[in-house]
Amino acid sequence: MKTFQMGGVHPPENKISEKAAIEVLPLPQKAFIPLGQNLGAPAKAVVDKGALVKVGQLIASGEAFISANVHSSVSGKVARIDNVLDHSGYRNKAIVIDVEGDEWEESIDRSPAVIRECNLSSEEIIQKIKEMGIVGLGGATFPTHVKLMVPTDKKAEFLIINGVECEPYLTSDHRLMLEKGEELIIGVTILMKALKVEKAFIGIENNKSDALENLKRIAADYKGIEVQPLKVKYPQGGEKQLIKALIGREVPSGKLPLEVGCVVQNIGTAFAVYEAVQKNKPLIERVVTLTGKSVKKPANYLVRIGTPVNNLIETSGGLPEKTGKIISGGPMMGKALVSTEVPVVKGTSGILIMNEKESHRPLMSNCIRCARCIGVCPMGLEPVLLAQLSANERWEDAERERILDCIECGSCHFTCPSGRPLLDYLRVGKNKVGQLIRTRAKKI
Amino acid sequence: MLVSIISLSSIGAASAIILYFIAQKFKVIEDPRIDEVNEMLPGANCGGCGFAGCRNFAEAIVKATDLSDLNCPVGGNAVMTDIANMLGKAAGTKEPQVAVVRCNGSCENAPKKVQYEGAASCAFAHALSSGDSGCPDGCLGLGDCVASCKFDAMYMDPVTCLPVIIEENCVACGACVKACPRNIIELRNVGKKSRRIYVSCMNTEKGGVARKNCSVACIGCFKCEKECAFDAITIKNNLAYIDYEKCKLCRKCAPVCPTNAIHEINFPPRKEKTEKTAKITETV
Amino acid sequence: MDTLTISGSPHVFGGQSVKKIMYGVVIAMIPAMLVSLYFFGFGALRVILVSVVSCLIFEYLIQKHLMKLEPTINDGSAVVTGILLAFNLPSNLPVWIILVGALVAIGIGKMSFGGLGKNPFNPALVGRVFLLISFPVQMTSWPVPKPVFSSALTDAVTGPTPLGLIKDGLKLGKTVPEIMSDPTFPDYIQTLIGNHGGSLGEMSAIALILGGIYMLIRKIITWEIPVAYIGSVVIFTGIFWLIDPTYYADPLFHLLTGGMMLGVFFMATDMVSSPMSRTGQLIYGVGCGVLTILIRIWGAYPEGVSFAILIMNAFVPLLNKYIKPKRFGEVVKHG
Structure with a gap:
């Protein structure tokens, strides 16, 4: 079985929430929607205090080259545009909305029907993705439309879809591959069309055999999509490691994957692209894993962007006693949060709660040059x-x-x-x- | 015996000749005044003048026609005047300065809300979050500035968790100013009788937010600005700043500050309201 | 709510610690220790105990009173140094010489450089070589092994190591096969299990190999240094043996004697004083092997492992500086 060769470790997997089906989290009373949810420049607010907004309405537009639109994830009234503590540990500009009802924009197709056909051209798809504010959902939150715009002197040969989820504990991508396999594969075909490539690889670590089988079965009906099992090893989800593992090419130092003809997208992004292009739905909700050894009910929630982390914790049985650390993301690369008031953003793949014992680093001693x-x-x-x-x-x-x-x-x-x-x-x-x-x- | 004496001497002679020619060939003609100036400089190589070291600074001095922009903070005006006299140029004068820590977010004033764990580096803690107290502009207390000081002019106060500047040792080289990721340390003029008044806060958040994290934060209430008769105080982004060039050290601003954010250093104690000011000078 | 902890990623750890590594090495040394106890009995026990305890005490005293640090003697590194030093001493060595050796090993070999992780040379070897040069008579009169259950020999009998026998024999003009055919000369089986003259720990090749395999499995050491070391010794001695088997001993003999296995698995692999990159480790291993044989064949001492490793230790900073691991993305390959 394939994997990357150089280095890597095997942290305990602890995927305790992998059997929990995706649940819809109840709406929050107040949504805190940060303007800077993407890598690059933050978006500029286009609504004022007191404005009434619907679900899916554009509330901040990404004007810089590397920036992404932000849409309202709830309906209600804009209470204030203020500095709010977010996952960065600092207070940054965010739009605070008092939630009233759940009224969606009419243009969004909310029916569960799967739409397979897509007649848009490459440029139209990219434009659509840009409008809908899609960013990379693996955690880096790089605006997807920028990644899809291939410079004229470069050529994309392969689309690489990252279904590795090599971080311990996290299971949001795993559940998505199991429950939304069909939509996800369609998303992949749309991305292929946008990039004008004939071949896509989906890399999945073999600890998720059910998801692997599911996608393999569905992908058999689509041309050019190959689902590839990979040997478990951290950090296989790194772009460069994944490309090396799947097609054996090494991205040169300091260069982008495009240098070796690849574009890498996360599996969650493929699903968001499907919803954006086929259903006209902006990126207003995502799957978030709420997990931890001391959590009463580890779960995978479908969460509206801007919901405070506290809501997830309450739904899973409240904050466990002796909690020492709350991490946004996985335990290897995630960020420790300073408060439970921090809102879920586009890049939040999971919330990991660690107890007092787990949350301290081992004591430091002299380097013994063990290499x-x-x-x-x-x-x-x-x-x-x-x-x-x-x-x-x-x-x-x-x-x-x-x-x-x-x-x-x-x-x-x-x-x-x-x-x-x-x-x-x-x-x-x-x-x-x-x-x-x-x-x-x-x-x- | 004789053979070895002869052979050794000839080897020595040959090497001497070779060395002589090599030295001639690679001789660098340098202005001898650079060495002289270098001798007069303190030789601390602190970089406070903006050059990599004392010798680079000496080169710049010899080259320059106008010395008014060049200043050695360690030697001060005395050294610069000596050098200028020696070179026959006019020396610029610069007010002597001293470093000032513009944060009073001690463990007591700005209680810890979270516990930082990791490398003892302010630069890293700054990138990680707004800090233990939640103030995004406050001192992180990990001592990057103390580590950068080459003159033993700083130490971390274990009680307040804030850096303290030992005025006698501080030469205003500016190393700590550069080391601080939050620009808390400022070089200010020493002032008459070493007396200084400054706002000991860098927080630009709204008053309410700032107060929540720190009881001695400047809340930008404009009271001091109104009190000042010399236009020395300006308020920008909810933060007051006292211009040390304009300040006449009249001490009228400090008592009106509702959060005790204005610090007075080296003044005699006030007669009235002794309780409040005593507290301030104590923390200083 | 309790105070939350804020730290950079990662938030989980592999559970390795210096203590675990050091006690892993101690476990790996147990077979060789048992063999030495079997052959030398109380003498071996005395040397090991004195060495370990004195190393611990010296480390504690130096850290506490000279360096004014919190003592870290329970991390196990002083225990490893103590046992390794004992392994390199004859079992009848007077206590005061052992103490001197421990003081040199810990004080000069380790603490003078700043403690654990900062010493360029293997401390135990520094102590051993110091003793070897300062007290050559006591350090080279090895008691003949006397298995605990036999009563044939007494403690007072001493004899040279197999390598010493060969060196002396060659000086007398004998050939290697003649020396080896002498009935008192240990055969391969005896050298393998350790029934020959020598220091405590270098006796039994098989016990040392067992320990080495344990460390390889536990990933305490990597394969590069042992393989390069053994490989270069085999090739180098093999060439000489093929040229003139009457003057040069065969590779297997070289491998099994003179503390070669002790050096290969326990001393050359000391992580503090060996190179960091894999290529560097290979070069280091080959260097150790070649130097060992150079000293054994042409040097004044019959044994060369300690000197070879110490000399190569000195090259480690150089190897670390110039031999870099292969970077990702250095060679662009198109598949």
Whole structure:
């Protein structure tokens, strides 16, 4: 079975919510919809305080090149446009809506019927995706329409669909592949059409055999879609690792997957694309896994964007006692939240609740130069060296040692027997080196 | 014996000749004044002048026709005047400065709401979240500034979790200013008798939000601005700023501040309202 | 609600710790320890105990009183150093020499560089080589093994190691087959199980190999260094043996004697003083092998493992600097 060769680790999978079917979460009383939900520039609000909005109405438009539209996920009245604490740990601009009823825009097709035919051209599809504010739902939240616009000097050969879900605990993509397989595959065909490619690979780790079988069976009816089982290994969901595992090509350092003729999209994104193009439905809800060893009822919820995390926790039996940490995303790459008031955004794939015991890092001791971090680095870097360079502020040396290639997967810190915060220092270094390069570019 | 003496001496002689020619060939003609200026500089290589080290600064001094933009914060005006006299150029004068920490979000004033765990690096904690207290502009207390100080002029106060500047040692090189990811530290003029008045807060959030996280935050209430007779105080983004060039150190603004955000340093204690100001000077 | 913890990802950890690794090494050394107890009895026990306890005490005292740090002696690294040092000493060594060895190993070999993880040389080897040079007589008079249940020999009898026998024999003008055919010379089976003269731990190749396999399975060590080391020894000695079997001993003999297995599995693989990248580890292993044989064949000492590893330790920073792992995306392949 295929997988990527270089590095990688095997964290305990803990997919405790994989058997829980997707449930619709009740509407919140107040929705907090941040304007910056995508990588790149935040959107600009187009509604004012006091405005009445419907579900699916455009409330903020992404005007910059790398930006995405934001739609109202609820119907009601705009209470205020204010700074709201979000998953970044800072207070940022968000539109706060007092929910009244559940009135949808008429243009949205809410019937459960599956629409297979799509007669739009490539440009029209991309335009539609842009309008509907679709971003990458794997967590990076890169605007999808930008990713689909292939520069004229490059050519896309393959569409790679990421159904790996290599993060422990998370099961939202898994449930989606089981329950919305048909829609999802249609979404893939639409993406293929947008990219003008003939071949798509769907990579799924073999710990999700039911989803694998389901998609394989459905994809048999569609031309050019190949469902490929992959051996479980973290971080297989990284773009570069997934391409390497599926078709054996290595994306050169500092380049995009397009360099080797690939465009990678998440499985959740494919489903959102189906809904946007075939059903005219903007990205206003997504599947979020609520999980954790101490959670009473681990579940997968279909959640409206802007719902406070607290609502999910309450529906699953309340915040467990002795909760030490709440993570947005998986335990390997997720972000620790500072409060349960933080709203669910487009990039929230899961909420993981850890108890007091699990939530502390192992004690740090001297580095024993065991080189395990080097062995597990999927990018072939030397995390121990890079962390040292970063701590000593030797940015130029760190750049030469390719600190910017780091994908922040966390394998190095995961495996370090001395419990050293390697990734913390790598992140600082990446930040600083990035700034250095930008100022250098400005000078020239 | 004789053979070895001769052979060794000839090897020595040959090497000397070779060395002489190589030294001639690669000789770098350098203005001798650079060395002289370099000698006069403090030699701390702190980078406070904006150059990589003292020697680079000496080169710049010798090259420059006008010295008014060049200043060595460590040596101060005395050293710069000496150098200018030696070179026959006019020296610029610069008010001596000192670093000031513009945050009073101590553990008591800005209680912790979450617990940070990880690398002891403000830069990283800043990227991770708004910090333990929830104030997005407040001191993170992990000591990047103290680590950057080359003059032993800073330490972290274990009680308040805030950095403290030892004025006698501070040369205003600006290393801590650059190290702080939140721009909390500012270089301000030392002032008459080392007396200074400044707003010890950087929070630009609305008053209510800022107060929620920190009891001594500037809430942008305009009271101090109205009180100031010299136009030294401006309020921008819910935050007051006292211009040290304009401030006449009249001390009228500090008592009107509802949150004690305005700090006075090195003043004699006030006669009336001693309780309130005593508290302020204590925290300073 | 309790205070939430905020930290960067990752939020789960692999559960490895320095302690686990170090005690894993200790477990791997148990077979060799048992063999030494069997052959040398109380003498072996005395050396091991004195060495381990003194290493722990020295580390504690230095950390607490000289470096003013929180002592970390329970991380197991001093125990490993202590046992390794004991493995390199003859069983009849006076206690005070062992103490000197432990002090040099911990004090100079490890703590003077800043403690665990910062020492460029393997501390146990530093201690051993210091003793070997300072007290050559005591360090090279090995008691002949006396299995616990036999009463044939007494403690006082000492004899040289097999490698020493060969070196002395060659000096007397004998050929290698002649030396080996001497009835007192241990055969391969005896060298394998450890029934020959030598230091405590270097005796039984099979016990050491068992320990090595355990460490490989537990992933405490990687295969690169042992394989490169053994491979280079076999090839290098093989060439000489084929040229002149009367003057050079065969590869198998070299592998089984002189603490080769101890060096290969326990000392060359010491993670602190070995290179980080895989290629670096291969080069390091080959270097160790070649140097060992160079010293054994042409050097003044019959045994060369300790010196070879120490010399290669000195090259490790260089190897780390110039031998880099292959980066992802370095070679562009089109499939």
